[in-house]
Amino acid sequence: MPSAKILSEKQEIVKALAEKLGGSVSGVLVDYKGTDVATDTDMRRKMREAGVEYTVTKNTMIRFAIADTDLAELAPFLEGPTALALHTDDPVAPAKVVFGYVGKDKPMQVKVGFVDGKVISAAEVEALSKLPAKEVLVAQVLGTMIAPISGLATVLNANIRGLAVALQAIADQKSA
DSSP states (O other): OOOHHHHHHHHHHHHHHHHHHHTOSEEEEEEOTTOOHHHHHHHHHHHHHHTOEEEEOOHHHHHHHHTTSGGGGGGGGOOSSOEEEEESSOSSHHHHHHHHHHTTSTTOEEEEEEETTEEEOHHHHHHHHTSOOHHHHHHHHHHHHHHHHHHHHHHHHHHHHHHHHHHHHHHHHHHO
């Protein structure tokens, strides 16, 4: 039986982890077994650059943190070594960085992920990683919305230009 001091420390860790998970838009659980140190160090650097929080966490701590939450469905995947990649704003960032290394480092495997409190499979995490960045998606949507308007402006401009050319031709003909 752990002492009261150790138990209270673990409860604080679980509480902090629950707050991180609750405040995260997305996350990926990774089995990092077999990953070499150089790959892990490089991946952690890329995670920091992308604003992703990457930690190796005990499965029991995660189980306690997700109990009685929408993320309780993650519990069956908490076997073996588990690393947790979380982001508070970008739902795509953890998946992009992790899948940048899953292909290179065969032992590393994605267990499962979540987006906005909904648990998604490893295949869905991979599909998420292939999406363009948020800014690119917004630009594509805006481009699609603006295309009909710019087409209308071009058509209207062509009619006005045609009228101007016809009036100029009439003016040239009368002056000659």
